[in-house]
Amino acid sequence: MSQPVWIRSKEVCFLEADWWDFGMALQEMFPQARYYREPDPINRPEDRAQTPEPPVITLHDHLLDTRPRPMGTVMMVFDPDWQPSFRKISTEIGREPEDWRWGLTGEPPLPYVAFGLGGHVFEQPVPHPYKGAIHFYTEPHNGEQAAMMGRFFRLFGKFATNRKGLVRVRVPELTVTAPVGKGQPDWCGHHALEWARQNPSRVLFYERAGFGIRPTGEVLPLAKAAAGKKSRRAGG
Template identity: 30%
Template sequence: MKPPVRRYRSRPVEYIPPPPAVPGFSRGWIRSRNICFIMADWEAIGDALLVACPYAQYVRRLTPPERDLEKKADPPPTRHICDLVPPVNRFPVDITAQFYGGPQAGHDPEDPARMIAMAPSFSIRDAGRIYPADHEPEQASSGRIDFWLESNNADHIAFMRQIFSLFGRFSSNRHQMMVSVPDYEGYGHKVAGDLWLGHEAIRWALEDPKRVIDYRTYDWRDSEPLLSEQGEPLRGCGVRPIAEKWAGRWPHLAGSVPAPSGK
């Protein structure tokens, strides 16, 4: 098995033992993380998950528009999460990771629709769609990881923390700012925000000062959206990594955007 793709300094990815399955979740618990991972991020994360959790499988269920417009069926389960991330996302993506930790875990072989045991899982929704370059502004969408587990099970909680830690090796929530669109004025420096950007998403954004992440058709500083007479938004906003803070990692990108104004 080839080692995971790692473009940045990181300790080697280690095997994570599978979590135990339980008859059912007495106190189901969801922990979430907002993310933006573009395709290159998924490639690196998928390789790492293949090493850390070779027992995991990933499934994707198509949205009704995909089935109706493109006449496709749900893709088969796969061991590499990147196999389910389309190169160009025309529709929201919903991928579920399943961790079946033992011989009694999973579905009843005589009735596949019935679970005989449950193990932690996580789902990923609509993260990292890049809108084409002729769209103003060019943008990458944000999404979310939802982790499902038994809150009374210490092994489940430990497993979740290991998975989130693994994702953290390929992403960061530090040194972000809001930028208004279309003037691209920076404001609202966040040392640690609630949006985790993949390292490749950070690189993608810094390569062009007019690329934003998690674009909104209003500006957070406005009390209400500013609209034209035709009802079109006049100003929006999005998230950008602060180039100066990432200069040590990508020196050639430093200074590609203005520093936050402090407003």
């Protein structure tokens, strides 16, 4: 039986540079954590190969060292002793036993994080990155794990914003409909905002219903924002 979990999630619009910077900061905050790419049997033929022995998953020190697909999933594990294991699972219900592939046995020990890595840029109907997600799993009523999750998301907040200087636009007209209000679930990475700023036709968090998000002039360019943070630290 699956163990009960609490999940805290963020929808994110990150480019590869955002994931890289956030991953470097995670290395510093959680040096014991390791990362692995979730098997993707639909898009990776090697992940559905019927090999005599189960595959070996390498655990890495940075989430992008896993070399995921642009829209793949990467897991972050905090237990330094945990190793993934595999079992044979059927690929088709009701088919012969030979229709199988290797699949992971269960989930890693709590707490752990699942990163849905968006960032691949689509050009139609307007240029927009595929959105991703972050899901942090903890044991219910576990104060230590809750504190770890809090540290994780406070760090995340240094690499993204969900309201300051953002507006919702109609696509493809790109007319402003409303400012993005406080407490919204959509978090835009700083590099993604810079990318959108460089071309007025680019949007973040594109929705097929015909909406997206863009930065306004209130969002400082990335270099100026970084300089401002340094000057505030220097001034105490």
